[in-house]
Amino acid sequence: MPASPAPVTAAPAAAAPAPRGLRSRWIALVVLSTGLLMTILDGSIVTVAMPAVQADLGFSPAGLSWVVNAYLIAFGSLLLLAGRLGDLLGRKRTFLAGTALFTAASVLAAAAGSPAVLLAARFLQGVGSAAASAVGLGILVTLFTDPRERTRAIAVYSFTGAAGASIGQVLGGVLTDALDWHWIFLINLPIGAAALLLALPALPADRGTGLRAGADAPGAVLLTAGLMLGIATLVGAEQHGWASARTLGPGTLAAALLAAFVLRQARAAAPLVPLRIFRNRTVVAANLVQMLMVAALFSFQVLVALYLQKVIGHGAAATGLAMLPAAVVIGATSLGAAARLNARFGERAVLLAGLVLLAAALGWLVRLPVHAHYATDLLPVMLLAAGFGLALPALTTLAMSGADEHDAGLASGLFNTTQQIGMAIGVAVLSTLAAGRTTALTAAGRTTAEALTGGYRLAFAVGTGLLAAAATVAATLLGRSIQGRGELRSAGAQVRTARVEP
Numbered sequence: 358m359p360a361s362p363a364p365v366t367a368a369p370a371a372a373a374p375a376p377r378g379l380r381s382r383w384i385a386l387v388v389l390s391t392g393l394l395m396t397i398l399d400g401s402i403v404t405v406a407m408p409a410v411q412a413d414l415g416f417s418p419a420g421l422s423w424v425v426n427a428y429l430i431a432f433g434s435l436l437l438l439a440g441r442l443g444d445l446l447g448r449k450r451t452f453l454a455g456t457a458l459f460t461a462a463s464v465l466a467a468a469a470g471s472p473a474v475l476l477a478a479r480f481l482q483g484v485g486s487a488a489a490s491a492v493g494l495g496i497l498v499t500l501f502t503d504p505r506e507r508t509r510a511i512a513v514y515s516f517t518g519a520a521g522a523s524i525g526q527v528l529g530g531v532l533t534d535a536l537d538w539h540w541i542f543l544i545n546l547p548i549g550a551a552a553l554l555l556a557l558p559a560l561p562a563d564r565g566t567g568l569r570a571g572a573d574a575p576g577a578v579l580l581t582a583g584l585m586l587g588i589a590t591l592v593g594a595e596q597h598g599w600a601s602a603r604t605l606g607p608g609t610l611a612a613a614l615l616a617a618f619v620l621r622q623a624r625a626a627a628p629l630v631p632l633r634i635f636r637n638r639t640v641v642a643a644n645l646v647q648m649l650m651v652a653a654l655f656s657f658q659v660l661v662a663l664y665l666q667k668v669i670g671h672g673a674a675a676t677g678l679a680m681l682p683a684a685v686v687i688g689a690t691s692l693g694a695a696a697r698l699n700a701r702f703g704e705r706a707v708l709l710a711g712l713v714l715l716a717a718a719l720g721w722l723v724r725l726p727v728h729a730h731y732a733t734d735l736l737p738v739m740l741l742a743a744g745f746g747l748a749l750p751a752l753t754t755l756a757m758s759g760a761d762e763h764d765a766g767l768a769s770g771l772f773n774t775t776q777q778i779g780m781a782i783g784v785a786v787l788s789t790l791a792a793g794r795t796t797a798l799t800a801a802g803r804t805t806a807e808a809l810t811g812g813y814r815l816a817f818a819v820g821t822g823l824l825a826a827a828a829t830v831a832a833t834l835l836g837r838s839i840q841g842r843g844e845l846r847s848a849g850a851q852v853r854t855a856r857v858e859p
Contacts, residue, residue: 382500385559386510389493390517391552392456395545396486397517399428399463408666409538414472426589427476429784431483433777434584436491438577440770441629443492449560452496453553455488460549467542478542487773494769496560498757509696511757512750516691576621576629583614588778591785599789634768642834643756644771646827648779650712650748653823655783656719656816657742660791661735664813668727668806679731682739690746704751705835709828711751714744716824722817727810755835787816 403410403424411421443451462481469475497514501507590607597603622628635641665671665679698707718741729735756772795812803811 385500386497386513388552388555388559389497390514391548392452392489393493393514393517395548395552396459396490399482399545403541406538406541413538414475416472423476424479427479428483429777429781430585430588431480432487433588433774433781434581435484435487436774436777437630437770438581439488439491440495443495447563448492448496449563451492452489452560453556455485456549456552459485459489460545463542463545463549467539490773491770494757494772500561505700508699508754511753512691512696516688576618576625579614579618579621580629583611583618586614587611588781591781594785594789634771638834639755639758640768642830643752644775646831647752647772648775649823649827651776651779652783653719653820655780656787656820660813660816668809669729679735682736683742686740686743687746690743691750695747695750698747699751699754704755705831707747708751708831711744711748712824712828712831714741715748716821717741718744719817719821719824723814723821725810725814727806787819790819791816
């Protein structure tokens, strides 16, 4: 059984949310989910528009990958810092600032006439997305203190993230084919404006605990530099090779910076990321499971789309529509069944069931033929994606279960950070393996379609192994249900009596 979470104590008076009725809390959840949907859509909507962007702006093949990487590096490296700043400066302010920056950067990306401008806009989008996403779960768990309400709210929030990626591929394909690639960024303007207008009255006002409670500037520099360099090294390993000086050198420096950050946090009087959050085995195990799961599912989200376009010959819109059943079953599962199953069987059991379904999906793809029939070779995989709709809400609940109220932003940022690190690992490892296998098969005289399919199969096999590892971690390190539901109820009562900003 996992160690019990640290006792949940009342947040500092200035940090607690205002007492709110059920209707206002659900309106706030809609706002948070809308902000998450915008950032998740942007992460996947770009993938099917990449050929059009390359043709219009003249990206080199290597440079084109940075349309995704510029966003990923900024987003992944700043999430922990943004989460902690939300605790210190106020989560509502951080969400508003991040959403505003993301929306403005989206307009800049849509207007880009050169690769340099687009990459700069993508980096700024990543910064804004980090600020908004890092505090979303933190706001949610302080609004929904009743365990049953919190489980339902997390199911809705998780649905947004789980289905948003697949919806983004469909929308990206339709917009690119029907209009042009600029619209994949312009679509964020009305969504962002609506999120900002609704967030002002809907989200609870909070002052945060103040910078003096955790303004660790040296720690912030070490953390941001280490994560940024580390993620950049991972995503660049595909191009430069794992044993090259351009991978080993920056990778070693990134590890040294992160080690220095950990030492700094152990000694700092007001640490940016208090190490106490890592004492809870449930939180640590849930984040590790997520990292492995997301790394594996890169092969589903991206490589299946590439297979449909490069091997089968689908266009952007057809590729998106082919992926649509996955979005439907993920949404139906996470909204319709996940909360009830979590309540009846416990988050650990539901998580394991979801991981088994996902492993079956990638295992089915290992046998993918060059000339696949959608109904028999791909549709079953799309339906088995329901496992993500089971796994993510359970995993989110587990990852947030051990955080104190005043660490909710930090726990939210940590959960989002491990997601982005998992994605970076998936990009680096699975893309490198697929490309290497494709090159070897091409040299052996296979056709382009055969070589590409062989590379994708290898990535699917490795992804299946990563999911097996995730299931092993979940089975051995996570308890049968969340510990400390009584503490969570107690925390809810304490929050309701805390003083808040009028």
